[in-house]
Amino acid sequence: MNETDLHPATRVAQAMGRIDQATRAVIAPIHVSTTFIRDPDNQYSSGFVYGRPDNATVREAEAVLAMLEAAPAGALLFGSGMAAAIAVFAVLNAGDHVLAPRIMYWALRHWLMTELPRRGIAVDFVAMDDPAAVAAAVLPGRTRLIWIETPGNPLWTITDIAAIAGIAHAAGARLAVDATVASPYHLQPLALGADFVMHAATKILNGHSDVVAGVVAGARDDADWQRIVTARRLGGAILGPFEAFLLMRGMRTLFLRAAAQAANAAALAARLAAHDHVAHVLYPGLPDHPGHAIAAAQMRDGFGSMLSIRVRGGAAHAIATAAAVRVWHRATSLGGVESLIEHRASIEGEGTPCPDDLLRLSVGIEHVEDLYADLDRALRAASG
Incomplete structure (x- = not known):
């Protein structure tokens, strides 16, 4: 039986079936090194260069998250949910326009209201549970990103992901979904047309109130996805290896x-x-x-x-x-x-x-x- 034929519950419980080759341990080790040996020809055949942009333990947790979200572009772990959310807005340029929900995580709402205008990016808050209102709020040629959160904290507003994806794509915009509350167990936004899905992995993905983490997964590896990759790499927002290990522990259940x-x-x-x-x-x-x-x-x-x-x-x-x-x-x-x-x-x-x-x-x-x-x-x- 191929691993891909297995149910996601089986795959996550076994952390994708990874066995440590050095010890044959069923639990992968924590890789904490910040630097790596170059080959004699000065290259890095291992694929690892430095600890700020990449880490083997983080990669393993990201592989599980990409599987759970069925994300072709993969998944990126960040040091917090806010760091993950903010990274998505790296796809924007000055002059762009964002639509966000009236009911959403308060800290991100505050960041959108205060930081985006300083970057020359306009933001409007709309009732995301009303597709007609969302369509009416789109600015032709300017709306570049629609951000939704479903269920929406703390009133648990529900947004029709497929409907808003249609509106976003018709306008040439991207759709990002904060699915923290639902988790991949209940909801797969990418399958419903979203371009990005974000989670505060601190919450139900980890499940034990002992890790602060965030994740973004993408529907396609394109220029926008690479801008998010670059934002994490250059900004140093990667999750630490010990936190990635704990997150993997939490996701197994x-x-x-x-x-x-x-x-x-x-x-x-x-x-x-x-x-x-x-x-x-x-x-x-x-x-x-x-x-x-x-x-x-x-x-x-x-x-x-x-x-x-x-x-x-x-x-x-x-x-x-x-x-x-x-x-x-x-x-x-x-x-x-x-x-x-x-x-x-x-x-x-x-x-x-x-x-x-x-x-x-x-x-x-x-x-x-x-x-x-x-x-x-x-x-x-x-x-x-």
């Missing part, structure tokens, strides 16, 4: 973790939707979610591990609920095996589109009854 977390999230969303102290649950797996039909069509094996609840009684009751939990952890981030709760508006600050009664929940792999009982008790305690 991706299919198990993502399935368990999605099942927990779906169960919690259904129960919390009927809770006396919850005004609304935002989760694309619920039939009343505006993007449910699109999510069901483009996602697979569930709807991810993220949901938000709007607490009756407003911001005060939401904050008090987060303060009262015992099993959930009050912490930023998402996708880890431990469940996290956060009053998101407090984190994002002024200008956030996030309602002040909203709590963002990152669902882990704990027993779902423990998770629900803790939230139920906290919600009731916060309401007095």
Whole structure:
């Protein structure tokens, strides 16, 4: 049987079947050298020159990521999700125009608003769940990149990737998708027409809250992809070898973790939707979610591990609920095996589109009854 005939779950569990040739170890070693011996003719037949642009451990993790995304151009690892996202914008020139979603990761939104104009690049924020609005916002001859995030943090807005890809390509633009929340387990944007897919690999790809990393994968090895490659090589934004090793360790269990977390999230969303102290649950797996039909069509094996609840009684009751939990952890981030709760508006600050009664929940792999009982008790305690 060819390796390519195997299911991605098998391939990722075995890290593409790599066996260390020197020791026959089933776990690849960590390569930490920053410099490499030249051949007698002054060449580098090994393919490695220096540690800033390249590393063998990083390459191995990138091969797994390229497989998971079915990315013909390959995948590039960066030192953070933000570094990976920013690298995609290296395809732009002064005078170009970008479309980005109104609902998206707040740090990247801030970067787009403050940094792109300084580079002579215009950016507009639109409702990406409305293809007509996206089409109307395109500037003919100027729009060069459309950036979407689906599900969109923290309201879990769903964007129709294929529809927006059609709009982007008709305008001569490229489509980049932040698919951090879904992970390759649930979503493959390149197969739906995206040109680039980005993840904060810190999150569910690693799954253990002990690595900061980012990745970009590409649909084709063309001039734009090479600009991203060059941006990482010259900028020194590569992930470190130890972090790449840990990321590989985490990805081996991706299919198990993502399935368990999605099942927990779906169960919690259904129960919390009927809770006396919850005004609304935002989760694309619920039939009343505006993007449910699109999510069901483009996602697979569930709807991810993220949901938000709007607490009756407003911001005060939401904050008090987060303060009262015992099993959930009050912490930023998402996708880890431990469940996290956060009053998101407090984190994002002024200008956030996030309602002040909203709590963002990152669902882990704990027993779902423990998770629900803790939230139920906290919600009731916060309401007095």
